[in-house]
Each structure stands twice: as structure tokens, then as C-alpha cells.
Amino acid sequence: MLTRNSADVIVVGAGVVGAACAHYAARCGLSVTVIDRGSVAGGTTGGGEGNLLVSDKEPGPELELALLSTRLWRELAELLPPRIEYETKGGLVVASDAARIRALRTFAAAQRRAGVTAHEVPADRLNELEPHLAPGLAGGVHYPQDAQVQPALAAAHLLRASGARLRLGEEVTGILTGANGEVRGVRTPAGDVHAPYVVNAAGAWGGELARLAGVNLPVLPRRGFVLVTEPLPRVVRHKVYAADYVADVASDAAALQTSAVVEGTPAGPVLIGASRERVGFDRTLSTEVLRRLAAQATALFPVLTRVRAIRTYAGFRPYLPDHLPAIGPDPHAPGLLHACGHEGAGIGLAPATGLLIARLLTGAEPPMDITPFGPGRFPAAA
Template sequence: MSSTGADVVVIGAGMVGAACAYYAARAGLAVTVVDRGGVAGGTTGAGEGNILFSDKPPGPELALARHSGRLWHELGDDLGGERIELERKGGLVVAASAAEHTALRAFAAGQRAAGVEVLEVPAEALPEHEPHLARDLAGGMYYPQDMQVQPMLAAAHLLRAAGVPVLTGTTVTGLRRGAAGAIRGVVTDRGVLSTTAVVNAAGVWAAEIAGLAGVGLPVLPRRGFVLVTEALPPLIRHKVYAAGYVANVGRSSEGLEVSPVVEGTRAGTVLIGSTRERVGFDGTVSLSALRQLAAGAVRLFPVLATVSVIRAYRGFRPYSPDHLPMIGADPRVPGLFHASGHEGAGIGLAPATGHAVAALLTGRAPQVDLRPFAPERHDVHV
């Protein structure tokens, strides 16, 4: 690859990078996407495709999620909901005890005040939503706006619709800066891309890319496992998870945290998550984590006790210390923009992230306040 140019180079061909490329191209910019692997080869390809409102308390992330939800509906129309397996299935959060149900009510009240649709489900009504749920649960909350998408299909179709060059198998080795420190190009192992704008959508490797520009970005990998069952007749109607999942999302401990999340797919398989642990990039399969996932799923759906698991996979979520993504221009390096640190919410938040970054790239005001997501807020130095 000889030296070529683009208005914007997006580093990362996962869901967030694809969304940034899509909206930037729609805004009239010449975009090139670079990824050292393949499309959706990182966190995106190891995700469940969550588009959730149910796990987010009132605040900046929920505001971003609500904007993203509207954009997902538009993308379903533009890309074809069937093509990307976009399912408006709703989410059901269940409580094992009266105390958990009370806590869910309080959490839902805050979300409802922020504009989220949520309906309380008493214990006796749970079988109407999920006939195979355990019968000793205390109740739950139903979120009709929760959705699911096939993340690899969504990223691929977004990039195709963007109509931009996608350079896979291409490693970024440097970022060129001019005399005043502004971005002037992206150096890869296949040549140089001249540009004045770089979007760092490298997921768990975002800190590495930021370091090439001489700035710090506290994005770390957080490992998670998912079990996949054999194909089954229609069994689970919604995304169903235990009340403890919300607490696990917001914790910062390094140790293993497990909370069951169970949902069906169009292929008939059932996906079972979710674990979180900070172990760096250690990809070792943890049998203890897998056993806990299986036990948690059977606790919610006893019918799964006799079902075979056909495979397990793991991924690394891009974790930030305050659990909010890094979105926006980096004031330390003119021309450098960040779109990373979404942890397990990257699929759901990708459209709003890409939409906001495209607005910044073209000098427009984003539709969501990005100040809580300012990349420099942790003031990390390298």
C-alpha cells in the first residue's frame, strides 16, 4: 500500500468503528477503516449483541443509550432488520427474593423518570412472559425497549453501507504529527495513510493506539465467557437476567463476577452469560466460570438442566475506571478522537457514539452531551 489519504482514518473494524465510519461517510467525509484483524474480529465478535436500557441507571450512559435506541430503529429500516437479526424482544430482569424485587422497583422508578419504558411483573405473572422460568422467583421488571442484534452481521453491513475502504490485516504502528502536534497521518505495516483526523475505535487496544500519539487512555481488558447450547425449539422469548447483573456491571473488582443472562437466538441456540474479571489478556478458559454460568442458567430455567452445551467462547470488554466510555476529541492531540471504553455496552451504544463522533468531525454539535465521556477526564500520562 503506497501513501494514500483520507479525511478520516478509523482504527478498529468492530461495531463502534463501523458506526463511526458509517455516520462519518454519511456526513460526506472520505473515510478509511484499518484493523489488524478482520471485521468484528475482537470484542464485537465475542459479544451477545445486547442493546439494553434495563441495566443502566439514570445518567449520561442512559441518555446515550436512549439516543442509540432511536438510531438502532433507523438502522433496522436502512440495513434491513432481518439481515442483521435485529430483534425487539424486550428484556426481563428477575428477582430471587422480596428484597431484590424491592431494589428492582427502586431502580426502575429512576429509569422510568428518565423516560425508559418499564413494567413491573409480579411473581404470578412471570410464566406469562417466560413459561419455562423457575417458579420460586419473587417477581421482575419487563423492559419492552430492550433489543438484540447479531453483532458481526451488524458491523459488516454497516461497513458495506458506508461504502468505505476497509483495510483488514493491517497493523497501525505509528501516528504522524505535525510541528504543532496535530495528526498528519497513520503509519501501518503496509504503508502510510495521510489524514488530519484519526478515530481511535480500537476497543481493548485503544490505550495502545493512544500511546502512539503520546497520550494515556485508561482502557483495560475485562474478560468474559459465554456458553452456547445445542439448537432447541423456541424456548426463551426475551433476554432474561438476574437482578445481580446490574450490580456486577458497575463493580470495579478484579475478581470473577458471575450473574446469569439467558436468551435465545434465531438459530435456536441459547446464549448463557455473563462473567467479568480483570485478568489482562489472559485467554485461559476458566472451568469454574463456565460451571457457574451453567448453574446460574439452570437456576433461572430448570429446563436447561438436560440441554447440551456445544461450545464456549470468551472475549475482552474494553473497561474504563468509571464504567463510562471515552468519546470525543482529545484536546491533547489535535485531530485525535476516541470512541472506546464501552465495556459490555459497545454494541448497544455504537450508533450514538458514531453519530456523535461524526458530528464532531464535521464541526456540528452532537445530539448527546459528551462532557461526561471526555477522553481526558482521567488525565493519564504515558
């Protein structure tokens, strides 16, 4: 018999990935408890821009996951309230010179073979898509499948739709196990919660939760800042970024990297990212990062030089060394499943991740090969 302190599955993390896991598990008939030491979307999700991208992913397992999520986000947009601000705005990747447009053309051709819709845009047609773009660019590629949500609202409404029991402001301090090491629930300051399955959707803190279970998941935080402008008319119609952004996403460097991603929002402000650096969980404001982002954004859109930035916020992307999320059962802790390590793509990849986890929990066939995401690809804890 299930009680307030028991469930079929416990999801640790009330961000958008945890919310998606709860949503799809509940749709499969499971009772779900979601536990978070903070608030809904209080971690990585709340520090994100809401990107739902296929444009930045090379052919392979992550792109396959993104294409599945693209279809699922369309379905969720029909189910969830319009307030999640789901917007199929499309992406525009631009190149500054001939060498970069050749590289972008080759990249887009490979993506098309993998199922991505990508249309090359010659230099003299860029302003038809973005009238305020800087002159002199060499061309670009338009990705109509790229989309956007308001991430905190998406997480909140997914959780509401799931019907999951929420336990917010409760930190998981231990993993309960049985005689053979199998998961039996979690321990919190408010008491033990029992379940035969625990899903680690703790984002950048996923490595800490794994250690409580005595297993290794080498998640590291990768800090990023976003600049927010004053509300504007729709001066930026798509999600626009320079082709160099793709290389930054794939980089292993710990040092600061910035490559402007500029987009308008339904509410009016323009969001300007993206920076990446591994500095632990240091939230110290970096004026150097903000200067770089502003300079790169105004180089793409000179009109923004006359616009005020009214605030900035930081977040931590959950980084794994091979740039693939960990999705699936931990081979060293029966009953523990991981759903974290998506780096900056977690909002976009959340629905597919949630669906895969739900299928694994119920013994159903996953809709794609999950082998590349297996947590067992990392060394066991020492």
C-alpha cells in the same frame, strides 16, 4: 486530492463501534478509511452477545446514550439487511426475594423518570412472559426497549453501507503528527495513510493506540465467556437476567463475577453469559466460569438442565475506571478522537457513539451533552 493512502478520517478498529463511526462520518460526506490489524469484528465485537440494553443502566449519561442508540438502531434496522438479526425481544429482569424486588422496583422507577419504559411484573405473571422460568421468584420488571443484534453481521453491514475503504490485516504501528503535534495520519507495515483526523475505535486495545499518540487512555480488558447451547425451539423468549447482574456491571472488582444472562436467538441456540474478570488478555478457558454460568442459567430455567452446551467463546470488554466510554477529541493530541471504553455495552451504544463522532468531525451540534465522556477527564500521560 484523496488517494488510496489518504482520507478525510481514519477509523482504527473494524468492530461495531468503528463501523458506526465510519457509517455516520460517510453519511456526513466524509471519505473514510477503516484500518484493523485483524478482520471485521475480529476483536471485542466478535466475542459479544449483541446486547442492546437500557435495562441495566442507571439514570445518567450512559443511559441517555443508550436511549439515543435505541432510536438509532431502529433506523438502522430499516436500512441494513434482515441478516443482522435485529430483534426487539425485550428484557426481563427477575428478583429472587422480597429485598431484591424492592431494590429493582426503586431502580426501575428512577429509570422511568429518565425515559425508560419499564413494567413491573408480579410473581404470578412471570410465566406469561417466560413459561419455562423457575418457580418461586419474587417478581420482575419487563423492559420492552431491550433488543438484540448479531454483532459481527451488524458491523459488517454497517461497514458495507458506509462505503469506507477497508484495510484489514494491517496493524497501526505509529501516529503521524505535524510540527505542532497535530495528527496527520497513521503508520502501518503496508505504508503511511494520511488524514487530518484519526478515530480510536480499537476497543480493548484502545489504550495501546492512545500510547502511540503519546496520550493516556486507561483502557483495560475485562474478560467474559459466553456459553452456546444446541439449537432449540424458542424456550427463552426475552433477554432474561437476575437483578444482581446490574451490580456486577457497575463493579470495579478485578476478581471473577458471574451473573446469568439467558436469551434465545433466531437461529435456535440459547446464549448464556455473563462473566467478568480482569486477567489481561489471557484467553485461557476457565471451567470454573463455565460451571458457574451453567448453574446460574439452569437455576433460572430448569429446562436447560437437559440441554447440551455445544461451544463457548471469550471476549474482552474495554473497561475504563469510571464505567463510561471515552467519546470525543483528545485534548493532548489535536485531530485524535476516541470512541472506545464502552465495556460490555459497546454494541448497544455504537450508533450513538458513531453519530456523536461524526458531528464532532464536521463541527455540527451533537444531539446530547458529551462532556461526561470527554477523554480529558483522565490524567495526561506521564
